[in-house]
Amino acid sequence: MIELESVAYSYGGGELLGDVSLSLSPGSFHFLTGPSGSGKTTLLKLCYGALVPSAGLVRLFGQDRRAMTRDDVAMARRRIGVVHQDCQFLDHLSVTENIALPLSVSGRDLLEEEPNLRELMGWVGLKERAHALPPELSGGERQRAALARAVIMSPDVVLADEPTGNVDWEMSQRLLRLLIELNRMGKTILIATHDLALIRAAKAHVQTRVLRIAARRLQFAGADL
């Protein structure tokens, strides 16, 4: 679905990532770890087409990123749900409207999707907060709203950047269960995190592969952590 071949990425002068190869196959569950500033977020951005590699090849659903127009990238985003570390919303719209935003920008009929939307709101436990504005939400609620927004289009891939960064352990367990459930529904999941406890918790429920960024290279971490 998403393939990186010998990808390098440089900011200004220094090289942040080099010779990174990765293939996210359908239904796989990956964790991405590494120290802060090692390039986890950059790697995710390469995966959803926000950045173009300095060298090497990135393919989104078979398309070469370099050959894609801005609108091609937009179309690919509809198949990739992204949860950011700092979830950004349209602060003047209600939580429900924010979660439905991917539907409205892709021209779907909102009335038709209404039952799905309601079900999804219940699934992430935001039914009570449906009419709240994003600034009124707690950290955990924001993360769950971001996850709901990422999956409303029923994407093939979900990329999450530190989805449990701002929430307590109990909430992070809930988010993880949501992501595992999505993976069981056949979605490809990639979670960037430095929370090793989270990875261990996931391993009890699902087969995962752990990737580690060290010294600008991507390595497959051993089965045991």
Place this chain on the structure above:
Amino acid sequence: MKLDLNATRAMLAGDAQADRVVPPTGFTARLTLFSAGAMAFLAVFALALSLATGRLADRWGNELARTATVRISAPMAQMEAQTAAALRVLETTTGVARARALSDAEQAALLEPWFGPGLPVDQLPIPRLIEVIETEAGFDPEGLRLRLAAEVPGAVLDDHTRWRQPLVRAAERLRLLGLVALGLIAAATAAMITLAAQAALAANTQVITVLRLVGAQDGYIARAFVRRFASRGLAGAAAGTVLGCLAILGLPSAQIEGGFLTGLGFQGWHWLWPLTIPPLAGLVAFAATLAAARRTLEEMP
């Protein structure tokens, strides 16, 4: 008919949904409305100036071009004979529709504004005037002058060209100035809307980032901004146009001897021209915002 209504309502509802992704901004919205309105107000006057000077140029160009005067200065005794001779010459000249000697009473009326009533015209050696009305094709003034010189020594032909042409030129230049002013107003409107749109786009970077993240294409994002500014441009210009037209209506009406200033305004179907200002302003706002949005979006990841 019912179907059409429903389709229209659905389209409007869809637009409303898309428009909501851009947060409402009270202050810049009012500024945009105000500038569009002020520009439309000025545009009404520039348009009125162009049309009025256009009318003036046409009138001076056409009506005055159709008439000429032959003046006969001769001793009292020969006056009758020379007038008759001149009329004979004029009647046989191609391009002259009618020629008529003014009566004493008419000449007295013409002189009255200068010399006051009761002027003993018949006792003064006042030249006789012959009014010449041309046909569509007109006559050849040089040929006529030569023939008059040969047969009526006291006749002088005045075809008005000498003083008419500078006036027509001046009126045409004024019309050109009015059109240039209209062009400048359109360009200034475009510049102001571009600045306002640019500011709105810069203020809404987060909105654009979020929309990009959830898979919005550039066209969708641009449209959300463009519709907003085009509608503001349209609404502001509509208000400005109405006020401008009211101001034109409020001008003192033109008198018969009125100069061109009091003739400033619209006549007949020319009143339709100001109606084109709001849609044009909307169009200018549309194009300016679209260009600004495309530029801004190209620069964003």
